[in-house]
Amino acid sequence: MRIITGGELLLSVLADCGIKQVFSIAGEQLGTVYDAFGKFPEINLTVPRSETSAALMASGYSASTGYASVSMATVGAGVVYEVAGLSKAWFNYLPVISIAPQLQSWKIKPHQENLQGCNQDEIFYPITKWNSIIYSWERIPQIVYRAFREALQGIQGPVHIDIPSDVLFRYKILTEKKRRKIMPPAEKTMYRGNIKGDPFFLKKACDAIKESERPVITLGQGFGRPGRYQEIKQDLNRLGIPVITTTISSGALCGEDNCYAGDISLFISAASGLELLKRTDLLLVIGMDPYSEHALSIIKDSPNLKGVIQIEIDPSSFKDNITNLCPVHSDPHSSLSYFERELKWNETDLSTWRDDFNKNCDLLALELSKELKNLDELFDSLKDISSCNDIFIVDGRELSLAASCFLRKAVYKNLFIMDDRDLPGAGLPFALGAVIGNPNDNVVLISDKDSLFHHIRELQSAVSIGLEFTIICVDDISNNNVADSSLVLQSMGCNVKEVDRLSIKRDDIFKTKKNIPNAFILKSKSNSPN
């Protein structure tokens, strides 16, 4: 029997759900939560220098570890800062649990000119999968478990919970009996098995693949970086069908995956790319809207295309406006391993088509590389020295395109390309989340100066916490920025080295200085303000 506050109950449910990392800035209404942190040594609290960064770090942590993470911000002012950060998790389908206190339950909905009061749950509504307000102390576990279910099941995404401060401050006696009643074991609150799929549709899909001569797989968010990423990677390699990554899964496969053809950006940038795509006769779409990508929407009218097989974990997402041969409602691992088992392909069955397709992709990459001439040296050196322990995060419009072109053949653990359409400058806090989630790996952030400056304050967080990672700042494509990036990064506490050309050894880049960010500034053109 214990007397516990709502804040402590919240942390105990988070701990039960396996949360190891919370990103948050304190606030008065979070008083009892912060007071209880000491009782949960398994939960690590990281305090960034803005709530926007808290949500972005949580996104980076989730994306790179596969676990859900928690971002907490205080009522009103804190929460409105968090919105932009959480939008990254929304656009990237990442299971970030956003928790915020609200004012006293008798003062909200509607607000009467309260200090910091606004209907914050409704601000989050368009950019979260689900959100809710917890009005009662007893319902904290039930609703938090539900938040985890909503974030992790089906198509993943962020969720938001508001908890009025009186619910967080209230203390009650938690007897063993009451605990059993309101807090079932976390493992019983969520389905953790496979979704195997309907055998009829699986067989139909299998037959279609068997008949196909030129199949191509496109990966979407359902490929699931958070979750069973490695298993699916192996399945794809064993299946041997050429795989194209899309904006959201870009960098999920690397040079050592023989099935990896390249990123969708290769096909968009050249007319020959679309022609190459149009040669395919069967499109296997894993966890994505087949026509959300421009290039794929063009090939739907190709005379060669006999049909599309959509593998999707969420049945509400099947599209009826495509030649959907069979909607396979299953998780990617289950259906891919089924295909592999049933097809019993020899290594040679698809190798001619795959090698031909991949060779053409090489040519596309070569074509694109000519347009990105100024960046080839940087990425070529990285390609040569990268290893399977490296996590690359690339931020900046031109750099992103270059990374998907030049790092195609590189070996890495993970590559995250910050989509320019999401949130500019998310790279730095995202990288910090990845560093915290993967302490044994080398994290390298490659960013242009403009993007790096968006959240440059977080370098100070990295220095304060003692996070070791590498920043490569390309100082030649920034827009109208008069600051000297070397001086700025140095003043923030980074170990800075200016380089004219980046032909570097692995030891230079990864073993420079311990426990602080190591920054390399690559200056190739003058950056006078325009």
Add this chain to the structure above:
Amino acid sequence: MESVSGNELIAKSLVTNGISYVFTASSDRLTPLISCLKSKTGINVIIARNEGAATVMADGYIRRSGRFSAILTDDNGRSLSQIYGVANAWADKIPLISLSICNDDEADYNKGFNRYKFDQNGVFHEITIWRSRVNSIESLSDTLKKGVYESTRHKRGPIHIDIPFGLLDKTIAIDNTLFSESDFATKSKIRSVRLAGDELEIDKAVSSIKSAKKPLIFCGGGVIASEAHDDVICFMEEFKIPAATTMAGFGTIPIDHNYSLGGPAYTTGEAFHVAINDADLVIALGVSFCGVDGFGLPPLWSDKIKFIHVDIDPLQIGLNVSPEISIIGDVKTVINQLSAKLRGEGFISKPAWRSWAKYLSNLKKGRYKRLNKAINKDWPIIHQGKAMQELGKVIKRDDLLLVMDGGNTPVFVAMYTPPMGPRQSFYPFGMAAIGCGIPYAIGVQLASPGRRVILITGDGSFLYHVQELETIRRLNLPISIIIFNDSAWNMIRAMQYSMFAGNIVGTSLPDIDYSKIAKGFGLHATRVTKVEDILPAYENSIHSSGAALIDIITDKDNFPDCLLSFSLVEFDGLMRLLNPVKLIKSSFLILGLGRDRTFLLLSYIKKALFRINIIAKLRS
């Protein structure tokens, strides 16, 4: 008739609606529109490093200048980066024009696949007073005009318009004569609607004022919006009525005025508490009775007060207080109606009012004496109040443009503020968002060419928008940044100290030399650790040609005493839920802060809070 593109039409519409400044952040898709704004109109385009900062700059510009300005961003995350800036404007009723590019497709409310088809306009729903999505190029200029109109309707506030990307390149034939200056917004100022009060209500108000024994004027942000401060000062001087201001009305009555109670709301201390307990009539001018002012309700306010509530927005009447007399009208017009009526009836003032004002004035003097005595003790680490006091010595009151930022820092600034007028101090009171200081300072400076802006910020809040130091340097703006560096998120730390028995979690910050960071951005910067170095550092900074930063090491164990009043409202109903053992431990910790600090807190409790019989009210 002239054929123009969507980009040109937006530029023309913005000019027509009196917008002279557009704030934005760099984005490839906006480049044609930005170059169109620059080349074809006289609009100043300011490019910030980040969309959120650009929004706050636009807000700061409006607060200082009283003119319109717009924020322009690209779609998705770039648009959502505006949220905190727009929320500040919404909470403080600032007519900010927010424009975003959006997806050409309508939002798909089935929250499935394509997350770029989200409801962008919906995110702004709760923090704007009007929003719309332009559906066709034909309706573009009308929507912008309507948006600008809506932003100044009744209670002012931000509006948001989404413009589909595809419309920017479309062309339309327009009649140029339609694009003349509009009626309600001119390039000079946002025009106030001079709504007169109902004569019947004015009569009632006058008789109520005449019969009052202890009247009090309470000025809110509405006085600034209506530019009625001179009229209010004339009114209070003529009839000898004391006046307090809300947080939003900071500066409407200079603190050194004989009838002023001091700084805004509860930072005034005992004079404010006594006034809102003993007054029998409060003339509330453009006040929203928000949480930070105690709602006009118990426990801070007496429930025996009669209110005359003057506001332009009928929806504000009866929201928190239930006034005896309510007058819908523009503050400037109504206050002149009231004084004309009183004068017309031959009413001068009452001797009792003069002694009531004198009594409150003495309380104010007593508090300032006590506060000044406390800061002039021999503290080993600089007291925030001392740093503020020194500022008053180097800058003339009319030259002062003060931006505040942080948690405890703005409270210290308000407690030790030098006297100044309206539109000279800036802080987002409604949201009390920390971290907006640097962009506010930029916006305020752009609205006051040639004048120096002083930003006083905390160390936690300083880094939020540190990237905008680049903007300050690029535009070469004369801004002096003063950091009260106490190595803590100190408002929250104070709470952990005083309510959770000193269990300090997540509120300590390392000792960072912020002057080094500022130097990295190319600013003049210095670090101050001794009291005697403050004044020379201020002088150097104020007389420097561009931006300068002073990092002052301050004492984290100083808590503003008036936070106790604030806590009574903020933690209304929560105090009784706190662990009593921790509260007892906390009080011992406070005693451990030293005799001088304890004395200050105890005198505040005795002189200000004891008046409202705190224990009885907590029990109830």
